[in-house]
Amino acid sequence: MSNPQSVFKxxxxxxRRAILRLLRERDMTAGEIAAHFPVTRASISHHLALLKxxxxxxxxxxxxxxxxxxxxxxxxxxxxxxxxxxRPE
Amino acid sequence: MSNPQSVFKxxxxxxRRAILRLLRERDMTAGEIAAHFPVTRASISHHLALLKxxxxxxxxxxxxxxxxxxxxxxxxxxxxxxxxxxRPE
DNA sequence: GGAACATTTAGATATCTGTCAAAATATCGA
DNA sequence: TCGATATTTTGACAGATATCTAAATGTTCC
Numbered sequence: 001m002s003n004p005q006s007v008f009k010x011x012x013x014x015x016r017r018a019i020l021r022l023l024r025e026r027d028m029t030a031g032e033i034a035a036h037f038p039v040t041r042a043s044i045s046h047h048l049a050l051l052k053x054x055x056x057x058x059x060x061x062x063x064x065x066x067x068x069x070x071x072x073x074x075x076x077x078x079x080x081x082x083x084x085x086x087r088p089e
Numbered sequence: 090m091s092n093p094q095s096v097f098k099x100x101x102x103x104x105r106r107a108i109l110r111l112l113r114e115r116d117m118t119a120g121e122i123a124a125h126f127p128v129t130r131a132s133i134s135h136h137l138a139l140l141k142x143x144x145x146x147x148x149x150x151x152x153x154x155x156x157x158x159x160x161x162x163x164x165x166x167x168x169x170x171x172x173x174x175x176r177p178e
Numbered sequence: 179g180g181a182a183c184a185t186t187t188a189g190a191t192a193t194c195t196g197t198c199a200a201a202a203t204a205t206c207g208a
Numbered sequence: 209t210c211g212a213t214a215t216t217t218t219g220a221c222a223g224a225t226a227t228c229t230a231a232a233t234g235t236t237c238c
Contacts, residue, residue, distance in 0.1 A: 135197085150204085153204080
């Protein structure tokens with residue numbers, strides 16, 4: 001994967017993992033995502049920035065909103081990394 | 090998996106991931122593992138404790154030494170977790 | 179252009195994390 | 209039992225991280 005460190009770091013936070021599970025259902029705006037958590041929008045924005053940096057999500061401005069969606073490509077790379085470890089001798 | 094948080098936290102550190110890759114080759118004592126890194130044995134011991142807590146490794150005392158080895162079972166659970174996200178709709 | 183809305187950025191702060199040196203624990207061999 | 213070796217635990221500290229409030233940016237609609 002492009003940068004293992006940023007990916008694993010991104011996955012290490014429970015809020016960010018919850019965001020990923022949300023986006024599994026459907027694409028959402030930053031505001032919709034924030035509505036699911038008991039933290040400020042600023043905080044969610046920060047988490048989204050880290051997920052974006054790790055390439056786990058992509059964002060696209062749609063008028064007033066910014067829509068986030070999963071980038072499953074990177075998940076495949078994490079899977080490959082882990083499988084290399086778990087693979088029987 | 091038993092506790093997703095401890096597993097992902099454990100995977101978030103580059104030294105700990107390197108330790109896992111080392112153990113993929115063969116089981117090693119704490120000392121052998123420490124010899125591969127430019128940090129103190131105390132620090133490696135700390136990393137090993139986190140990996141153990143996450144169930145990613147198991148340890149077994151063999152006389153003077155403590156031998157560490159991978160516990161691939163947990164990797165399967167991480168894989169399943171990620172696959173659930175990456176799976177196409 | 180200006181008000182209203184959506185989101186991010188900046189600055190501050192408390193907590194978490196990785197690291198070290200030193201002390202403690204455990205095992206072996208003489 | 210004593211001394212040597214292997215590893216962990218403790219206590220401290222610098223740097224990273226999650227969070228907040230407030231300010232800044234970008235977009236739409238009138």
